Each structure stands twice: as structure tokens, then as C-alpha cells.
Amino acid sequence: xxxxxVEDEAGLASALRVGLxxxxxxxxxxxxxxxxxxxxGTAEYDLLVLDANLPDGDGFSLAEAIRHGRVECMSGSDVxxxxxxxxxxxxxxxxxxxxxxxxxxxxxxxxxxxxxRIRALFRREVRGDTAVLSHGPVxxxxxxxxxxxxxxxxxxxxxxxxxxxxxxxxPEAVVSAEELLQHVWDENADPFSxxxxxxxxxxxxxxxxxxxxxxxxxxxxxxxxxRDHDFEE
Numbered sequence: 001x002x003x004x005x006v007e008d009e010a011g012l013a014s015a016l017r018v019g020l021x022x023x024x025x026x027x028x029x030x031x032x033x034x035x036x037x038x039x040x041g042t043a044e045y046d047l048l049v050l051d052a053n054l055p056d057g058d059g060f061s062l063a064e065a066i067r068h069g070r071v072e073c074m075s076g077s078d079v080x081x082x083x084x085x086x087x088x089x090x091x092x093x094x095x096x097x098x099x100x101x102x103x104x105x106x107x108x109x110x111x112x113x114x115x116x117r118i119r120a121l122f123r124r125e126v127r128g129d130t131a132v133l134s135h136g137p138v139x140x141x142x143x144x145x146x147x148x149x150x151x152x153x154x155x156x157x158x159x160x161x162x163x164x165x166x167x168x169x170x171p172e173a174v175v176s177a178e179e180l181l182q183h184v185w186d187e188n189a190d191p192f193s194x195x196x197x198x199x200x201x202x203x204x205x206x207x208x209x210x211x212x213x214x215x216x217x218x219x220x221x222x223x224x225x226x227r228d229h230d231f232e233e
Contacts, residue, residue, distance in 0.1 A: 001046040001122060001166065002026040002183045006036040006062070007084065008054050016049070019111045020118075024145065024161045026186040033057035041072035044182045045079060047118060052085035052096065059083055060099050067100035080121045084109075119143060122169075133168040136215065136228025138207070140168055149207055149215075159184060159195075160203045167216075167226040176223035200224055 003025050007013040010031065017027045028043070030036035033056045040048075048066075052059040063081050065071045073079060083101040085092060096104045103117050119131050119142050131143040137150045140161075147154040147164060156164065162184040167175060177196040181189060189195060204216040217225045 001162070002028070002044065002186065003047045003049060003118070004028050004030060004036065004039055004043075004045045005049045006030045006033070006054065006059065007049070007051045008032065009051075016111075016114070020115070021158070023115055024158045024165065025118075026162065026184055028187045031055075033062050036062065037071055039187070040066070040079075041074060043187060044074045046075070046183060047080045047082060047121060049082050049084060049114075049118075050101070052083055052087060052092070059085070060095055063096070063101055064099040082114075082117060082121060116143070133165065135168055135171040135226060138164070138168070138215065138226070140165055149212070152209075154206050156203070156206060157199075159199050160206065163196075163199055163203055164207075164226075167224065171226050171228065174219055174223045174225050179223070 003020055005013050005016050005027060007016065007029070008031050013029045013031065017029055020027045028039060028045075030039050033054050050059040050063060062071070063083065066073055066079065066081070067077055069077050081101045082103045082105060083096040084105050084107060085096070086107045088106055093104050093106075102121055105114060105117060123131065131141060133140045133142065139148045141147070142165065145161065147156050147161060163180055166180060166183050180196050180200075181191060185195065200216065200218070204214075207216055208214050213229065215227050217227055219225060
């Protein structure tokens with residue numbers, strides 16, 4: 001999943017970027033409203049982590065503009081928004097939710113709480129009230145960063161974990177390489193490289209060993225599909 005952090009404190013933004021990357025997220029950073037608007041118009045994000053106080057505006061206004069379609073946003077006006085703020089007053093929290101934030105976190109906060117809230121936001125529309133995504137014999141524990149096929153643990157890299165997590169949110173659907181690049185890699189990824197194909201290939205090999213049925217299907221010219229049963233090559 002791809003996250004845009006909009007935070008003017010460069011040190012905090014960098015720490016959040018590193019922390020979320022360790023959790024398998026693709027993370028970009030914007031230090032101003034203007035930079036955030038530009039990035040929202042050029043890439044698809046699954047979540048916006050938005051600070052309320054920014055040097056050229058405020059997060060409340062940006063969130064409201066996104067919800068009302070006044071900001072060009074490739075992810076659409078219903079992109080998930082988690083607001084961060086040092087403001088502790090009830091009216092500020094209420095305002096954040098009223099302008100369209102999905103959740104609200106007061107500074108200072110622990111990274112563990114932020115990541116738990118992010119997982120909760122992602123699973124609301126995906127798999128109900130559990131941190132475990134599953135399809136057929138494949139299970140992914142997003143909280144503990146564990147993946148299994150049946151009883152066999154899968155030793156995945158961060159990108160392999162990210163690809164599998166994204167495919168598990170759309171089981172049986174065909175997902176293009178471009179969509180995976182948008183949602184699993186950050187803005188530094190080379191769109192002309194073979195990184196998606198290579199990562200999917202290594203993930204497929206790890207999902208299928210010792211004659212196990214194939215679960216990750218490639219549809220030439222279209223993309224990839226995660227199945228819950230074997231398929232004809």
C-alpha cells in the first residue's frame with residue numbers, strides 16, 4: 001500500500017517514512033500543502049497521513065478540498081485520510097473528522113499506534129475486523145508481518161510482502177503491473193525497470209514449492225491474479 005505523509009517537520013516526516021517502510025508500505029513525503037497537491041495529482045495513494053499545521057496552509061482545508069473534489073487527486077475524493085496534530089482540544093478533533101478525515105491522532109504518538117490505526121483503516125473496506133488477510137491457503141498477518149501458505153511460513157522481502165498484501169485485497173481480480181507499481185513502490189521507483197516482473201516472479205516461486213499448486217497467475221499483456229486453487233499454465 002502506498003502512503004503520502006504530509007508533515008512540515010522534516011525530522012518527524014523522515015522517521016515516519018522509515019518506520020512505515022519497515023512495515024512494508026511504500027512511502028512518499030510532502031513538506032507543504034503545495035507539494036502534497038502536486039503529488040496527489042501525479043500518483044495514486046491508498047492513504048494520506050496529514051498534519052493539521054503546514055507552512056502554506058492547514059490540513060483541515062486540504063482534507064476538505066480533497067473530499068469536495070477541489071484538489072486533483074488520482075486516488076479520488078474518497079482516499080483515506082489520517083490527520084496528525086498537536087492540537088488536543090475536542091473541537092479540533094471534531095473539526096478534523098467533520099472535514100473528512102477518517103481518523104485523528106494527537107502528537108506525540110507512538111509509531112505502533114500509528115501503524116495500528118493505518119491497518120484498521122485499510123481493513124475497513126477489505127476484510128472486516130481482522131489484521132489477517134487470507135485467500136485460499138495463503139494468509140498474511142499485517143500486524144506481525146508474517147506470511148504463510150498453509151502451515152509453511154513464507155520468507156518474503158518487504159516488496160514481496162507488499163505485492164502479496166495488495167493482491168490479497170483484490171483476490172481473483174487481474175492487477176496490472178502499473179497498478180502494483182503505483183501502490184507498492186514509492187516515487188523513486190523507475191517505471192521503465194523490470195522491478196514488478198522480477199518481484200512477482202520471486203514471490204511466485206516462494207508461494208509454490210515442492211510441486212504445490214500454482215496460485216499466482218500471469219495473464220500476458222494484462223497483469224497478475226491471485227487464485228485460491230490451481231490453474232492451467
